[in-house]
Amino acid sequence: MLKFKSSFRNSCISEGKFFGWWAKSARLTSRLTQINKMGDSEPPLFTFGVIADVQYADIEDGFNFKHTRKRYYRNSLRLLRRANEKWKSEVIQPSFIIQLGDVIDGFNKKYNASERALETVVNELDRSEIGVHHVWGNHEFYNFSRDDLMMSALNSRTVDDTVTEDADESRLHTEESYAYHFSPAPHFRFVVLDAYDLSLIGRKEPSVRYYQALEIMKAHNNNDDLNNPPVPKGLEQRFVKFNGGFSQGQLDWLDRLLTRSDEKLEKVIVVSHLPVHPYSTDPICLAWNYDGVLSILHSHKCVVCFMAGHDHDGGYYRDSFGVHHLTFEGVIETPPESDAFGTVYVYEDRMTLKGNGRVSDRVLFYP
Numbered sequence: 190m191l192k193f194k195s196s197f198r199n200s201c202i203s204e205g206k207f208f209g210w211w212a213k214s215a216r217l218t219s220r221l222t223q224i225n226k227m228g229d230s231e232p233p234l235f236t237f238g239v240i241a242d243v244q245y246a247d248i249e250d251g252f253n254f255k256h257t258r259k260r261y262y263r264n265s266l267r268l269l270r271r272a273n274e275k276w277k278s279e280v281i282q283p284s285f286i287i288q289l290g291d292v293i294d295g296f297n298k299k300y301n302a303s304e305r306a307l308e309t310v311v312n313e314l315d316r317s318e319i320g321v322h323h324v325w326g327n328h329e330f331y332n333f334s335r336d337d338l339m340m341s342a343l344n345s346r347t348v349d350d351t352v353t354e355d356a357d358e359s360r361l362h363t364e365e366s367y368a369y370h371f372s373p374a375p376h377f378r379f380v381v382l383d384a385y386d387l388s389l390i391g392r393k394e395p396s397v398r399y400y401q402a403l404e405i406m407k408a409h410n411n412n413d414d415l416n417n418p419p420v421p422k423g424l425e426q427r428f429v430k431f432n433g434g435f436s437q438g439q440l441d442w443l444d445r446l447l448t449r450s451d452e453k454l455e456k457v458i459v460v461s462h463l464p465v466h467p468y469s470t471d472p473i474c475l476a477w478n479y480d481g482v483l484s485i486l487h488s489h490k491c492v493v494c495f496m497a498g499h500d501h502d503g504g505y506y507r508d509s510f511g512v513h514h515l516t517f518e519g520v521i522e523t524p525p526e527s528d529a530f531g532t533v534y535v536y537e538d539r540m541t542l543k544g545n546g547r548v549s550d551r552v553l554f555y556p
């Protein structure tokens with residue numbers, strides 16, 4: 190107590206500031222108590238927020254294509270606000286937020302409201318003053334061209350100022366894939382992948398990657414409407430226009446990057462709009478060449494987790510290599526009384542996901 194009083198006097202903080210400090214310290218204790226309930230006694234190395242498929246549009250509620258799930262287009266902004274307010278109020282401030290793609294809905298294009306909707310969600314996210322890493326999904330491409338996205342607030346490649354080494358390799362240059370990596374803390378690296386690098390919506394005709402995508406689709410899907418899956422069940426369903434894949438250039442870049450992370454004994458978290466493990470999602474949401482990505486992930490010791498969105502029902506699977514595949518529940522199909530976001534607490538030996546609403550709590554030990 191004496192020590193406390195002495196340091197209190199020496200620091201010359203005012204009474205108001207003292208009670209501010211006391212309240213913050215009490216909140217920290219309470220937060221650590223909450224963390225303790227999940228078996229975590231020590232403070233994390235850092236934390237980050239995750240949210241997927243906000244799909245905001247200023248339109249009445251609707252349904253998904255099959256009419257099996259309700260979509261709450263306006264309410265999704267409220268849920269984004271709630272997530273952001275929670276992150277902002279955390280005693281341990283998240284170092285960054287990962288937005289897993291489809292932040293605004295394709296319907297905005299129809300109503301000529303793409304820019305307005307984007308400004309609305311970006312302003313909302315800006316309120317927390319926590320940096321956001323944006324992943325691009327199919328709905329980004331319904332609203333904007335790749336060139337527009339590169340110039341937009343959704344290009345978060347420049348957010349990273351922590352990569353001081355290998356600066357030239359911090360992003361993928363070839364044919365402007367939107368893939369990059371960053372290291373928020375020593376021995377941890379995040380890789381943002383571009384799942385529409387090969388696609389009919391993320392590439393313009395004429396371009397090499399557009400024609401490569403067309404060839405893939407023609408080989409698997411004979412429907413007139415290529416959004417219609419070629420089969421009613423099984424993995425082949427993934428060959429639809431609203432999905433896409435990773436170019437060979439991007440896969441080679443990923444492989445090289447993970448080799449360096451292995452050498453540096455880093456833990457790597459890879460994020461993409463499309464999931465890559467068949468057991469972590471409805472197969473209709475899988476990346477076309479999910480198997481190509483999986484074999485690269487499995488050939489590197491550093492990979493601990495793969496996070497994705499797109500399948501609004503969410504999913505989770507720990508594969509035979511110990512890699513955690515987390516597919517986050519989509520905000521757009523989350524009823525107003527619930528939530529869909531998470532905060533991840535990163536430790537030396539594990540990550541702890543504290544879910545909200547439809548997102549479950551999980552303890553993710555590293556392989």
Ligand SMILES: Nc1ccn([C@@H]2O[C@H](COP(=O)(O)OP(=O)(O)OC[C@H](O)CO)[C@@H](O)[C@H]2O)c(=O)n1
Nearest residue numbers: 253254291327328416417418431474499500501502
């Ligand atoms: N069988 C289908 C499914 C969809 N479409 C059209 O494709 C576009 C994208 O569909 P949408 O459901 O909006 O895509 P999401 O990314 O929101 O969701 C992906 C998964 O379904 C979630 O579980 C849209 O224009 C649909 O109308 C289609 O024609 N045929």
